[in-house]
Amino acid sequence: MWHRLQIALIFFAPAVLIGGLYLLGLTIPVPALGRGYVIRVALPDPNRPIGLPSIAGPGDPSRPLVVIDAGHGGHDPGASGIDFREKALALGLARALRDELVRQGGVRVALTRSDDRFLALDERIEIARQIGADLFLSIHADSAGEKDDVTGASVYTLSTKASSEAAARVAARENNADSVNGVKLAGRSDAVTNILVDLAQRRTSEQSATFAGLIVREGEGVLKFHPDPRRSADFVVLRAPDVPSVLYESGFISNPADAARLPSPEGQQRFATVMARAIRIFFAREAGA
Numbered sequence: 001m002w003h004r005l006q007i008a009l010i011f012f013a014p015a016v017l018i019g020g021l022y023l024l025g026l027t028i029p030v031p032a033l034g035r036g037y038v039i040r041v042a043l044p045d046p047n048r049p050i051g052l053p054s055i056a057g058p059g060d061p062s063r064p065l066v067v068i069d070a071g072h073g074g075h076d077p078g079a080s081g082i083d084f085r086e087k088a089l090a091l092g093l094a095r096a097l098r099d100e101l102v103r104q105g106g107v108r109v110a111l112t113r114s115d116d117r118f119l120a121l122d123e124r125i126e127i128a129r130q131i132g133a134d135l136f137l138s139i140h141a142d143s144a145g146e147k148d149d150v151t152g153a154s155v156y157t158l159s160t161k162a163s164s165e166a167a168a169r170v171a172a173r174e175n176n177a178d179s180v181n182g183v184k185l186a187g188r189s190d191a192v193t194n195i196l197v198d199l200a201q202r203r204t205s206e207q208s209a210t211f212a213g214l215i216v217r218e219g220e221g222v223l224k225f226h227p228d229p230r231r232s233a234d235f236v237v238l239r240a241p242d243v244p245s246v247l248y249e250s251g252f253i254s255n256p257a258d259a260a261r262l263p264s265p266e267g268q269q270r271f272a273t274v275m276a277r278a279i280r281i282f283f284a285r286e287a288g289a
């Protein structure tokens with residue numbers, strides 16, 4: 001009996017205490033730890049107009065235009081290494097490639113971002129499409145976490161399944177309103193629209209694969225590649241239906257050798273030389289096709 005009373009007291013004491021304080025108009029003081037501030041991340045207004053980048057290189061608009069996309073930026077650092085971040089590494093490589101292409105001439109170049117700013121993934125595609133890009137290259141660097149022996153670059157194109165899903169989505173969005181690869185969709189039936197978008201998408205994915213193959217071919221013996229460098233995945237930035245697009249994972253910042261080489265002036269120049277050559281060969285083939 002006495003134990004039961006003890007248990008009852010233990011259970012009800014807090015309720016009785018709080019109830020009593022409440023009746024007396026009092027409250028228990030609770031420490032305000034962590035309540036005095038709020039962390040806010042400024043996300044871009046989805047309705048803001050996209051700022052279009054300036055185009056470097058020849059003023060002749062008939063010259064091919066490559067859009068180079070440095071991954072991440074702003075509040076999104078990407079993968080983090082010991083001393084640096086993916087967003088800075090990607091921007092360094094993007095600038096080096098732009099400078100190399102401008103130096104060689106003949107090709108127009110634009111960067112989706114030329115400073116440390118945040119861009120949403122679909123904004124990057126939209127920039128490329130709005131300025132009429134003929135080729136889109138997104139630059140990233142990977143991290144394998146604790147596995148610091150994983151090393152080398154990989155070249156990604158959009159996976160086939162993702163490609164057809166993207167085609168369906170674009171078809172739905174652009175139905176009767178726009179054109180894909182110069183083919184006006186206005187006034188056509190859904191079925192015809194789907195076929196046209198599908199054809200455009202197929203041609204684009206062939207071009208993307210060609211460019212990815214050129215990167216690996218031209219980089220052989222110069223750049224350090226992953227043992228299995230050609231890959232495909234559903235990257236949002238590769239979903240433009242009418243712009244050949246490749247995502248280049250330049251290496252692993254979790255690997256000390258990659259992390260030292262990629263941001264160095266020599267590493268940037270080596271990348272820029274190989275990539276500029278792959279881009280020029282791609283455009284030369286397209287012009288001859």
Ligand SMILES: [Zn+2]
Pocket residue numbers: 071072078079086140141
């Ligand atoms: Zn990335």
